[in-house]
Amino acid sequence: MRYSKAFVPTLKEVPKDATTPSHVLLLRGGFVRMIGSGIYEMLPLGRRVLAKIERTIRREMDDAGAQEVLMPALLPAEYFQETGRYDSFGGALFRLKDRKGAEYNLGPTHEEIITDMVRRDVKSYRQLPLNLYQIQMKFRDEPRPRAGILRCREFLMKDAYSFDVDEAHALESYAVMRAAYHRIFKHLGLDYRVVDADSGAMGGSTSAEFQVLVQTGEDALVVCSSCDYAANVEVAETTLPTDEKDTSDSPAAEKLHTPGVGSIEDVVAFLAKTLPDISAARMLKSLLYLVDEKLVMAVVRGDDDLNEIRLARTLGVDEVFMASEEDVKKATGAAVGFAGPVGFEGEVIIDPAAAAVTDAITGANETDRHLVHVRHGRDFEARVESVRMVKQGDPCPKCSAPLESYRGIEGGHVFVLGTHYSKKMGATFLDPSGEEKPVVMGCYGIGVSRLMAAAIEQHHDDDGIIWPMSIAPYQVILTPLGKAAGPLEAAEALYEELRVLGVEALLDDRAERPGVKFKDADLLGIPLRVTIGQRGLDEGLLELKRRDAKDAEKLPIAEMAARVATLVTELGGELTPRSAKA
RNA sequence: CGGGGUGUGGCACAGUCUGGUAGUGCACAAGCUUUGGGAGCUUGGAGUCGUGGGUUCGAAUCCCACCACCCCGACCA
Structure with a gap:
């Protein structure tokens, strides 16, 4: 391409x-x-970069035995109505009406669409397994689009769906996709990690996210410093502390006047005068959640955060909701900030780390009052469950080495769906014994346009972008x-040589x-x-000169084209040789 | 949805407090000079001042309503 054109x-x-x-x-x-x-x-x-990413994805998906289809973006409501997602998707769904209403x-x-595509024709185990994918625009009315192309309302996505006869075969399909994703992410030149992830309220069991590691990422991750364990903090585990519980006696609980100090930091600062060894780690953070219309109290240590997903799992529900200010007042009889487990009427869940604090400070369920010298098992009872957010330095659940914190951009997600959709939509087949069974599905997404942005987040400097060769819009720029006519003529000659070599x-x-x-x-x-x-x-x-290097290399004119072609290949680019002009 | 902010040539902004008919830099067009890291001078073209209403002799500026966009949070198959 000529820049002038x-x-x-x-x-x-x-x-x-x-x-x-x-x-x-991307804008500049x-x-x-x-x-x-x-x-x-x-x-x-931008289109050229997307095309490069798509090309890599197509090749690996095809090699993995998947077949490309193209589904419509405009969908009659009946499909999402059939699974209930027309309503449950809520505000994120773009809805519209045609001229007939x-x-x-x-x-x-x-x-829904792919399940319908398959249920129309697949009737026998002989037609399975099947893996279909597409690269297409997705539409979601995000509450808040942000960070340019990283979170959009319209974005390009590759989504694949596998169909198998049973769970064991579905897991095989899943493994094949997972391996293909590794090849894709490697080829795109991205620094990424596969992490354990929340499979959401979809009934999915096995899932993993391909996270591109960048400081500006939306997702918080922990990665083991020693083994291959990595997880989204939403589902991250850690080894539970095995310290023997301190059985020595602590003073009896005592109520203190703490006017107007509701937050952990405020209480610590306020009490620092009277209690010299106070710290957030001695506080119990008591949070109230609405679970199936009942209020449940969750208690974590003051220096920990509650993991709402873990809490929901523990309680066997899809979702938990933070109680409103009024609910908190009604349940505890105190302003927000003074709730505590002592004397609370209702279910209390306490994290092991919080339960291990033998001389704790907590809200007294009375405005402007806190209790000191509180102790789980003596002053209150609660169910002990791990519900805190894992953080940097916690021991790895696999090998106990310290976990490290990262941030990432979710570039891909693979997961086993099971029979959630096939049952609802009647996508069934007859097995060899003539029994009718629902197909077992998996789904596999890659955010194509998002990866373009993720690549830049990872590869840029003060002067601009540094594309990995495999997705660069052009492999070389001639300057x-x-x-004077000389340089331009020499450049034209080199340009033609490179064209023939396929650069x-x-x-x-x-x-x-x-x-x-x-x-x-x-x-650029x-x-x-x-x-x-x-x-x-x-x-x-x-x-x-390489964009990612400081120094240039000088070569005789006659050797340049071959050198460029070699370097392109070495760096992961592809050549598409052309015939010389007559 | 809560909190904060911004809307003025293509881009980035000043002007708004204190009302008087719109300006700067870049970009664009022409000319001369310049040519290994975003050149200089001269001339020129280009703006419903987010939208609607109100106050006023007069509104980018004051008042009311609305809209759009951004940031933080909530949310995110």
């Missing part, structure tokens, strides 16, 4: 609304443009300098000053740059 509207200034690196650089580099909250258009460069929704995901080159034939060309080249993040200046030409040399 390319539609690449780069920006010198940072658009006001862009905050994260990927958002800023002319890859994408926002036309509404969470709605982006893909300009030529019939209801539709835009596809936020396609389990002839100066007004994707961008020829910066614009009548711009060198500084402008260099700045744009760095911003093309992995290789060949600089063609009169100075070099006089010595018969061209310069080759």
Whole structure:
């Protein structure tokens, strides 16, 4: 491509609304443009990057035995109504009506549609297994789109669905997909981890997220410093403390006046004068949750956070909701901030770490009063369950080495769905003995457009993007300098040589000053740059510079094309050789 | 949905408090000079001041309502 003909509207200034690196650089580099909250258009460069990501995904999915389909984005409401998700999806579902008043929704995901596709034809175990996928736009009315292309209302996604005769075979399909995902993420040049994840309220049992490790990620993860354990903090486990419980006596509980200090920090600061060894670790944090219309108190140590997902699992429900201020007042008789397990009427769950505190401070269920010298088992009873959020430094549940905290962007999610949809939608088959059974499903997503942003979050510097070769919009940029004819002619010749070798080159034939060309080249993040200046030409040399390196390499003109092609291949790029022009 | 903020040429902003008919830089067009890291000078084109209403002789500016977008939180198959 000739730069002078390319539609690449780069920006010198940072658009006001862009905050994260990927958002800023995608806009500045002319890859994408926002036309509404969470709605982006893909300009030529952005489209090329997406196409590269799609190509890698297609190849690995096809190799893994999956077949590509394309489902509609516009869906008659009856499909999501059939599984109840037309309502349960809530506000996230884009709903619309046609001119006759019939209801539709835009596809936020396609389990219903694919299940319908399969149930129409699959009647026998002989037709299974099956794995179908598509790469298509998804629509979700996010409560808050953010971070540019990382959380959009319309986004490109690859979603695959497997269909098997039983759980064991479904697990095999799952394993095949998981392996394919590893190849995809590696080839895309991303630093990622596979982590244990919440499978949600879908009845799924086995699931894993492919998390791209970046500081700006939305998800908090813990990764073992020693073994391969990694998990989303939502579901992370840790070895329970095995310390023997302190049986020595502690003073009897005592009520203290703590006017206006409700939060853990405030109480610690307030009591620091009278109790010298106070710390958040001696506080009991008592949180009230609405569970099936009953109030349940969850108690964790003051320096811990409650994990709502673990609490919900422990209580055997899909979801728990933080109690409202009024509910808290009604249940404890005190303002928010003064709740405590002592004397609380209702179920109390306490985390082991909190239960182990033998001389604790907690709310007294009385406004402006706290209790000191409180002890689980003596002053109150509670069910001991692990409900706290695992954090940095906690021991790994597998090997006890300390866990490390990371943040990540969820780039992919694989999971076994079981028969959740097939039962509801009657997707059944006859097994060899003639018995009718529901197919066992799995689903596998990759956020294609999100990965484009994730790659930038991971690979950029102050000057711009540094694309991994495998997804770069062009593999090399040729930068002839100066007004004289020599450099441009040499660049044209090299451009043709590279074309024949199959290298994707961008020829910066614009009548711009060198500084402008260099700045744009760095911003766009093309992995290789060949600089063609009169100075070099006089010595018969061209310069080759990697975007991710500081120094350039000087090569004789005749060797440059071959060198570039070799480097492209070494860095994970592909060549698509063409025939020479007649 | 709660809290905070912003809407003024393509982009980034000033002007709003204290009302008088819109400006700066970049970008764009033309000319001259310049040419290895976002050049200089000259000239020029381009703006319903988010929308609607109100106050006023007069509104980007004051008042009311609405809309859009961003950030924090809630939420996120």
